[in-house]
Amino acid sequence: MKKYLFTNPDAKLIEGGICAPLGFTASGIYAGIKQSVNSDSAAEGNESPVKQKKNDLALVHCSGICKAAGVYTTNLVKGACIDVTKRHIADGYAQAIIVNSGNANTCNADGKEKSEMMCNLAADALRIKPEDVIVASTGVIGQVLPIKPIEKALPALAESLSRDGGTQAARAIMTTDTYEKEMAVEFELGGKKVRIGGMCKGSGMIHVNMATMLCFITTDIAISREHLRKALRQAVGDSFNMVSVDGDTSTNDMLMIMASGHAGNKVITDSNANYDKFVLMLKEFCVALCREIARDGEGATKLLVCNVRNAKFAQTAKNLAKSVICSSLFKAAMFGADANWGRVLCAMGYSGEQFDPEKVSIDFQSEAGKIRVCENGAGVLFSENEAKKILSDDEVYIEIDVASGTESATAFGCDLTYDYVKINGDYRT
């Protein structure tokens, strides 16, 4: 796996993930929710597969109250946690996050009740108000969430909160992810060192229309609630709204940010240079996390990055890039390292955007090299062997020039593989 390098030379990658910003601690634990998924089948005499005791409950806490903002799934069918969290951060404040994996707590009659109980249990353990708790769930839809394991685990979970707990927390929010996704970056803002940290989970049911599954970002920057909200919206447009694994928009998507203000910078209350720098850093931070989500998409063997250049409008560039990255046919071709560029042009064609196919050029690029496969909308002679080598890398760039303007956009995705089918052919049982 390739390490992502921030384009901004000021940005320094640091350890600590979600706990890197000052004020934050985290913990993760196996509470027994993931195991409970199979109880129904087991009861009917099916053999229940032996499950490893993987973390399934995460807690994040800040020593003081934080400014908070979030963006959520656009799916009409929503996890109960979405409504509860929205209500809790309506005032722009939060102090803790409780997350379970293994069960989405969605499409259950008692969903909201359970989400509120999770907040109450976390608040009790942390001696804060339930209304300052963000709650999230991820996993199977339509199975009743067992609250007992959460109740039982919370004291130990709160007890183990620490500045080293980021990785345990990041593991506890995973479903079919193959590795935990966390990151932290440090940079200067108005003469002060400030930090952004975060964790996310992706894997499946990921689509471009705000489809993060779960992402939690912390920062110690001092910023107004209004500007935190605005910054998050700006960052999402070029990152989490540009990533797709399988075109399915989840019911439980949630991207939350909490700002502790502990860095001691002059509070950002204007759209000034400090604000702009924060947005730039936050955007790139989100892009870096999105790349991990796409790279580790269910069954994926490679990260696909589609750059569309020289479009007439920014939205055209975005929609073209997204259409390519979402095409099942193209994704399958990339799995097979097959330079089937016709599928790229085909996917652009049904994007709904206007462009001149006869002006399009397409290159495939990776660390193994770069090859032009299409010029002026028609094929050019190229070496299939060289193309195969380039496409066999685990990070492939699809460079598209539509030669009709100056706008560009990038979308992130992954290949479509046997393992995607395998994982999703039998996810519940």
Next chain:
Amino acid sequence: MKKYLFTNPDAKLIEGGICAPLGFTASGIYAGIKQSVNSDSAAEGNESPVKQKKNDLALVHCSGICKAAGVYTTNLVKGACIDVTKRHIADGYAQAIIVNSGNANTCNADGKEKSEMMCNLAADALRIKPEDVIVASTGVIGQVLPIKPIEKALPALAESLSRDGGTQAARAIMTTDTYEKEMAVEFELGGKKVRIGGMCKGSGMIHVNMATMLCFITTDIAISREHLRKALRQAVGDSFNMVSVDGDTSTNDMLMIMASGHAGNKVITDSNANYDKFVLMLKEFCVALCREIARDGEGATKLLVCNVRNAKFAQTAKNLAKSVICSSLFKAAMFGADANWGRVLCAMGYSGEQFDPEKVSIDFQSEAGKIRVCENGAGVLFSENEAKKILSDDEVYIEIDVASGTESATAFGCDLTYDYVKINGDYRT
């Protein structure tokens, strides 16, 4: 495979496919286009797989001039054949169809020229005008179409035209289809026996927004050009616009109908009872072909039929049904016979349509039985073993009741399998 039964008791399935209506003959042949696909790789020293000599050139002819109408792909990137065919039937008349598989003749600088050459060659062999020839191509995008094999094969192809040639023609338009798709039906219209016949190919790059790949329908009904066009549009709305294999809208989609008038019925020039009956039959004929396209979708092991009932608007019912049938996650679950109904509700939720999730009920049904899995938007206890049995059938019905009106719709799709990935990971080479 289950045989489709027309709901209209008047309709009688007959033999002959596209040649069943009076006046039509057809033929299919191996011209050598499919083989040529691999020449490039072979030249580079890759081992070229041994290819069977599968038909790749089809001809359909009518003894007299026909009324003709068509619907086409909505993809901005279009096969050259689309433009040429549109121009040729702009006057509402056609007398022959020439189709090649193995090469889409799309995204080639000389595409239109080649499509016109195909029409000229067919017209010469048949002693008709090139402007009365419909031309279609299907296969790999972006490889130059070799015209020599077509030129060489055309005399023999024209020579072998016969009323028994439907099956050979149906085979010649196949790409990754595993069997030829043809059908014919006979019924009475105003005291006369009339017939509709047809052939189509599907397999991959099939999506709901007019995505037939290729379909050719013949009839001996006497009808005005205007009413033929209108009937086709009506029939497509509930059939070819409701089928998806992989969400990719092809560049070369084309559904053409030709009416010879040889049945001798009173020419339909009004929207009268005879017209209504024709539309009804044509619609069901198209639905029957769509079921075959979905059933034989690339890598598919089963046909999925999603019925949405009791929606407020017809368009709502259509979009909900299509969203379910297009979900990669749901399709993978069906491959695994996993009753993951949460994915059904999830896909409905991101359809963009308004409905009340808490009113939704979902049943899975097949010849093995029927089982309720969701009621009022929440799970109900059901036997996983029974569900598995029902979903293991090769024809599965997803019955959704949204309890908010009286409108209904049906969409057709297939499961997502290892073989889909396999086929598309290495389609070109």
